[in-house]
Amino acid sequence: MSKSNNVYKDAYNRCLRLLDETRSLPSEPELGTLLGVSRTTVRSILARMEETGLIAWNKRSKMVLRAPRPDDFFPEEETDTLAEIIERSFMRRLLAGGAEAGMQINELELAREIGVGTTSVREFLIRFSRFGLIEKRRNSHWVLKGFTRAFALELTEIREMFELRSAAAFAALPEESPVWADLDRLEDEHRLLAREIATRFNEFSELDERFHRLIHRASHNRFIVDFYDVIAMIFHYHYQWNKAQERERNEVAVAEHLVYIAALKSRDLGKVDAACRKHLKSARNTLLTSIPEAGSRSAPEARRA
Amino acid sequence: MSKSNNVYKDAYNRCLRLLDETRSLPSEPELGTLLGVSRTTVRSILARMEETGLIAWNKRSKMVLRAPRPDDFFPEEETDTLAEIIERSFMRRLLAGGAEAGMQINELELAREIGVGTTSVREFLIRFSRFGLIEKRRNSHWVLKGFTRAFALELTEIREMFELRSAAAFAALPEESPVWADLDRLEDEHRLLAREIATRFNEFSELDERFHRLIHRASHNRFIVDFYDVIAMIFHYHYQWNKAQERERNEVAVAEHLVYIAALKSRDLGKVDAACRKHLKSARNTLLTSIPEAGSRSAPEARRA
DNA sequence: ATAATGTCTTTTATCGTGAAAAAACATTTT
DNA sequence: AAAATGTTTTTTCACGATAAAAGACATTAT
The missing domain is CATH 1.10.10.10 (Winged helix-like DNA-binding domain superfamily/Winged helix DNA-binding domain)
Known part of the structure; x- marks a missing residue:
């Protein structure tokens, strides 16, 4: 079976969505960068779109003939x-x-x-x-090695170390830095989500990741930035797994983020430290409560203040 | 070609060295644990030793017939x-x-x-x-991404964070902990090496790794312990690459380690922190000086085609 | 009964292979 | 000339196959 053509299929689906917006498609290299694939793949996509009567393709001209129908799309599971x-x-x-x-x-x-x-x-x-x-x-x-309490504690220990440092670095960034605009945008998104938390609480997880990644990036340290992959992965599955009090938890977290953001904007290192600590502490507790305490586990040593 | 039998060859060579010490070899399972290989491999080794007249093998009895000669060994490069x-x-x-x-x-x-x-x-x-x-x-x-100055700085930043924390955890370990005996043993080795530094300075690298790993283990955090792999890898190649003032550098480092060890034994967190900081700082400088400053490509390097 | 040896089965490590995708090169169009 | 399209080559990704090594089971010796 060799290799599945999921890159092609996924790019094809995304290209279909582009069709709704224009009367004709751009050049092959342009489409390539837009879809994040090589020109070889772009040409396969165009070839099929021509075959299925979606576009009329002749050299530079790629006129859209009709809007894509649901059955034009490849099934989701084939694009993974x-x-x-x-x-x-x-x-x-x-x-x-x-x-x-x-x-x-x-x-x-x-x-x-x-x-x-x-x-x-x-x-x-x-x-x-x-x-x-x-x-x-x-x-x-x-x-x-198991998704144990020890694991969660070790993970959060590093997370706290890294994020406190990153947050401090963030607050020390000069006024001109573009991150402040990013932060403003994230703040708006937080406020919007806070207002509609009752219905949109499940969108928090994604916002959470973007927010923390922005902060970690301020460390300018690849090891810190990369470590967030570990956290993101764990929290991703944790969110999927543990739905208990999801709405309440996320509501609290959004509020904490807003305090955290205000602290960053104040540039007051003391405030930043306090807000960061508070948020990380509740994040840790959320994670910990979702882990079943194994009764037969040997010496779950109490560690770390 | 599938798979080389380097496990067998390496274990065979190590088994040859055992032959010098005894008149007969132990049981197959025992040999397996001793050499860190499966019984399948042990039996292949025994079979060959019998063939080449090194031992007489009959069920439980594995009498040594002669001492191994240099040509009994497999070449080093085949054991990698x-x-x-x-x-x-x-x-x-x-x-x-x-x-x-x-x-x-x-x-x-x-x-x-x-x-x-x-x-x-x-x-x-x-x-x-x-x-x-x-x-x-x-x-x-x-x-x-390149072995750059930025890389070295990011690496050492994490190292310092982790080691300061580990050292503090180490110093807080109870009297009964076996690590204190380990530390005593390492201290002796350091003193010995210090005395004979003129001739044995190249043995420092290995001792250095064992010492720092012992300290990192006190953190009881897998991420901290695992991160030492990154440091060890970099320093391993760095030591091979940069031989400038090797003796002097190692002499200084041994002295710093001894101060560091004394600080740990004193359990005085202030002293530990100071000694750790001092040593890590000179380690960082050593690493940094070995990295050619980007831009100044004056060094006429012999480039491989 | 336990622990070893003898034998057989399963898993891991590594390669060559071929389709998917990228990249490089050549040609045309603006 | 620059940028697109057309064509060819190279590289990545994933598979099945096979020897090395581990592991499991059966038998024998202490």
Whole structure:
């Protein structure tokens, strides 16, 4: 089966949406950058659009003939990356209970179960290993370390260290820096969301990530910025998994973000520190309460103030 | 060619060294744990040792017949992991000049040049990416970010954050903790090395790593512990690359370590902090001076084609 | 009964292969 | 000339296949 053409299919779908807005498509290189694919893929897309009567294509002219219909689109599930498919399968197994710490992970079995080659699974596991949830035994299987309380504490410890530093760096940024405009825009989005929290509370997760990433970027440190991938990943699945009091939690978080933003804008390091600490503390508690305390776990050592 | 039997060869060589010490070898499972390989591999080793007349093997009895000769050993280079081979090749290219930031890395070309399959190179690059020196362009090449001054500063920033915290945690460890005995042993090794620094200065690098890893482990945080891999990797190649004033640098570092150790043993957090800061500062400077300042390309490097 | 050895099965590590996608080169159009 | 289109080459991604290594099961020795 070699390789699926999901890049093409996904770009095709996105290109269809462009069709609604114009009477004719731009040049091939332009479309390429717009869709984030190579010209080779652009040409495949155009070829199919011509075939299905969506456009009339002759050299530079790419006239739109009709609006796309729902059945013009490729099915959603065919546009996913293999890596995404594997990650989802893997996380479902991991979170859907029965994933005890110490359990071993079998590449071949995983590959068979998901219906993909072993190479892709291996590469996924290697990439995934940086999240600290699995570990490789040389020439042998992987070991699951478990989504435990200890894990959450270690993760949040680093997060707090990094974010406090980033927030301080952020507040010290000069007036001319474009980040202040970004922050203003995010603040508006927060206010809007706060007003309509009753119905839009599930949109918070995405806003949350953008906000924290903006702050982390102020550190100008690749290790800090990259570490947010770990946090984002954990919180992404955590949000999907733990829906208890989601509305209330998000409402509180939005309010905390607004205080945090005000502190940043004040440039008062003391205020920034306090607002950041407060928010991170409640984020940590949210995460911790979602983790079932394993009764038989040996020495869940109390650590860290 | 599939897979090289380097595990077997390496274990065989290590097993040969065992032969010098005993008149007969232990049971198969025991040998397995001793050499860190499976019984399957142990049996292959025993089979060959019998063939070459090194031992007489009959069920439980494995009598040593003669001492191993130099030509009994497999050549060193055949005992390396593919991953090690690839890493070395890659780092040589990276450090041997001509590795400008922004340059693109070609999996296929690398694989051909090293003489291995692309899969192994891909897996290596994925693993290597956590060091923050390369970055992947989706569906396309990798980009070299370069071993720059910025990289060194970002790396050391995190290192300092992590080590200060770990050192404080270390000093707070209870009297009964076994780490104090480990520290005592390391202190002795340091004193010994200090006395013979003139001839043994090149042994410092290994001692340095063990010392810092011991401290980082006190954090009880997998992210902190794992991050030391990045530092160790960089320093490992840095030591190989920059031999300028190696003896003097190591002499200073050993002295700093001894002060650091004394501070830890005193449990005085102020002293620990000061000693740690001082040592990390000189470590940073050492690293920084070894990085050629971008722009001044005056150095007539012998570039590999 | 326990622990070793002997035998058989499964998994991991690595390669070559081929389609998808990118990139490079050549030609035309504005 | 610059920028597009047309064409060809190269690289990435993912697979199945196979030897090395690990692991499981069966048998024998203490």
